[in-house]
Amino acid sequence: MAATLVSACGGKEEGAKGNGSEGTKGSGPVKINASQISWGTNLPADDFVKKELDAKMGIELSQTLVGDQADYENKINVLAASNNLPDLFMVTGKPHLQKLAESGSLLDLTPYLEKMPDYTKFAGSDVIKKGLVSEKQYALPKAGQAVSYTYWVRKDWLDNLKLQPPTTVDELLAVAKAFTEQDPDQNGKNDTFGITGTNFQTFDPIFGAYGITNIYEGSKLFVEDGKVTNTLYHPKMKEALAAIKKFVDAGVVDPEVVSNKGTMAKDKAFQGKVGIINLDWAQIIKDDQVAVWKGANPKAEWIQLNPPKGPDGTQNSNSINIGATGGLWAIPKRLEKEPEKLNKILELINYLATPEGGRLVQFGLQDVHYTLNGEQLVITDKGKQEAGFTWLYQFAGREETEYLKTKFAGQAEYIEFEANLPRIQTLDGYVQSPPGYNAADANRFVEEEMIKFVYGKSSLDQYDQFLSTLESTFNYKNYMDSALDQLKKLGYGK
Numbered sequence: 196m197a198a199t200l201v202s203a204c205g206g207k208e209e210g211a212k213g214n215g216s217e218g219t220k221g222s223g224p225v226k227i228n229a230s231q232i233s234w235g236t237n238l239p240a241d242d243f244v245k246k247e248l249d250a251k252m253g254i255e256l257s258q259t260l261v262g263d264q265a266d267y268e269n270k271i272n273v274l275a276a277s278n279n280l281p282d283l284f285m286v287t288g289k290p291h292l293q294k295l296a297e298s299g300s301l302l303d304l305t306p307y308l309e310k311m312p313d314y315t316k317f318a319g320s321d322v323i324k325k326g327l328v329s330e331k332q333y334a335l336p337k338a339g340q341a342v343s344y345t346y347w348v349r350k351d352w353l354d355n356l357k358l359q360p361p362t363t364v365d366e367l368l369a370v371a372k373a374f375t376e377q378d379p380d381q382n383g384k385n386d387t388f389g390i391t392g393t394n395f396q397t398f399d400p401i402f403g404a405y406g407i408t409n410i411y412e413g414s415k416l417f418v419e420d421g422k423v424t425n426t427l428y429h430p431k432m433k434e435a436l437a438a439i440k441k442f443v444d445a446g447v448v449d450p451e452v453v454s455n456k457g458t459m460a461k462d463k464a465f466q467g468k469v470g471i472i473n474l475d476w477a478q479i480i481k482d483d484q485v486a487v488w489k490g491a492n493p494k495a496e497w498i499q500l501n502p503p504k505g506p507d508g509t510q511n512s513n514s515i516n517i518g519a520t521g522g523l524w525a526i527p528k529r530l531e532k533e534p535e536k537l538n539k540i541l542e543l544i545n546y547l548a549t550p551e552g553g554r555l556v557q558f559g560l561q562d563v564h565y566t567l568n569g570e571q572l573v574i575t576d577k578g579k580q581e582a583g584f585t586w587l588y589q590f591a592g593r594e595e596t597e598y599l600k601t602k603f604a605g606q607a608e609y610i611e612f613e614a615n616l617p618r619i620q621t622l623d624g625y626v627q628s629p630p631g632y633n634a635a636d637a638n639r640f641v642e643e644e645m646i647k648f649v650y651g652k653s654s655l656d657q658y659d660q661f662l663s664t665l666e667s668t669f670n671y672k673n674y675m676d677s678a679l680d681q682l683k684k685l686g687y688g689k
Contacts, residue, residue: 224255225539229590231285231522232267233260236584243563243581244588247555252546254539258587275300280527283540283590286334290634292326292523293627296333302526302537305332310541314591317548322592324685325520328627334523335544337592341521343475343613344513346400346500352379352470360500364404364438367471367503371447374470380492389447391460391469395645396513397452398439399473400502402426403511405435408619410645412638413516416622416678423622423679423688427641427662433655434506440649453646467492473513476609499612512616518624521592548591556588557598572601622682629677637669 238245238258248256259281261267268287274280275295286292295301308315308323315323318338326334346367348360353370356377361367371389373379379387390397399409408414408426415426426432442448449460449469461479464472465488478484479497488495502510524544530537546552554572558565564578574582596614600607628634644661647653653661666672682688 226255228281229283230259230281235262286523296328301333302528303331311545314545314548334525336520337522339592339595347497349470350496350498364503375447388469390471391449392473393455399513404505405431406509408514413623414514514619514621516621516624518622626678632670632674
């Protein structure tokens with residue numbers, strides 16, 4: 196894949212030759228190479244989106260796709276080091292954007308935003324500022340953000356044990372215990388657990404019941420009573436950890452929960468080993484997913500739960516990082532010397548933010564992949580079969596919930612349910628790390644220590660000591676001081 200990416204972006208000699216000829220008007224379609232993470236999605240041989248965009252925009256657009264995020268980021272870093280970045284490419288997040296911007300690899304797009312009126316209107320100022328580094332616009336963020344995830348529970352197991360869906364944290368624990376101890380699948384074996392998930396994501400709604408967020412990067416900073424607070428310093432954190440520890444001590448949590456990766460937790464749930472899981476609708480109720488768990492057990496029935504209420508009635512599903520985005524598109528600095536190509540890229544992204552361009556990259560060709568009757572858009576059978584790849588062209592983003600309800604009309608009620616759940620809005624995505632702070636090391640330490648607290652390896656009486664070590668050893672106080680200053684400049688907190 197490394198060779199493919201370098202080849203598609205052009206080696207130094209080939210790239211130099213291309214740069215000299217493609218910047219001249221009247222030389223035919225402008226060649227543009229875009230690169231991004233595909234998560235396993237491939238472009239079809241009959242790429243009707245590319246054909247439409249090429250013809251309309253006067254371009255020859257190609258995409259280089261890499262399935263894995265870590266692999267992709269490494270390849271982009273190699274290309275940046277050789278000054279051979281793609282014409283348009285996605286960075287993997289704010290830290291990656293910051294690194295490339297500080298290395299001088301990226302074009303400051305601040306003066307070019309005025310050339311994209313449709314994009315700036317579609318995205319809005321709150322989205323656009325997600326691409327800032329040191330107050331300069333080094334990325335064009337995609338509009339729209341997925342709002343999903345909640346607890347799902349086996350209703351047939353509840354029925355077998357004559358239980359009601361839990362509404363509080365205490366009731367959730369009681370149901371999890373029953374699922375673990377009372378043979379909910381009625382197979383005569385002690386082979387089930389109450390709850391599973393992927394590491395601390397499993398407990399998102401329990402944190403939310405105490406009015407705080409999870410412990411991961413991207414979910415720690417939020418506004419409470421007008422002030423920016425950090426979940427690690429919140430007075431309710433010890434109570435939330437004590438509540439999670441009750442689940443662990445009761446033996447109702449999947450023993451492999453902290454090591455679950457990928458689809459491991461979901462696979463256990465689908466196989467009938469666990470009765471509660473924190474998951475988004477797409478991973479459990481899309482037609483292909485239903486076929487998997489119905490195939491394993493035709494009597495299985497999964498239903499969504501509202502987030503459980505805490506002691507004072509507070510409830511929240513997983514937090515949503517409003518400073519994060521579905522993608523950050525960057526352009527290499529070298530393109531300031533290739534104005535025709537640069538302008539074509541800006542025109543392309545601007546067009547994809549228009550209703551016409553948006554419909555093309557979201558749903559396909561009108562009267563082929565969808566029909567339009569006034570404002571009513573309906574996906575055709577051909578659209579369901581052929582337009583699964585079109586998200587790879589959604590450079591400007593999309594209005595997430597409405598898009599999903601249209602694209603997956605059969606699952607609209609589940610999408611709507613999760614989209615409307617209460618969530619704490621976090622701000623971490625707006626913050627860039629100060630010099631001397633290593634986010635990866637700090638987050639690794641936080642996760643390791645939190646595991647010790649909930650598994651009884653460390654007493655909660657040692658929590659303040661944990662914070663002291665985090666500040667002194669990992670420079671966390673400097674990070675927080677910088678974060679509060681940055682967020683204040685953006686209008687968050689006092």
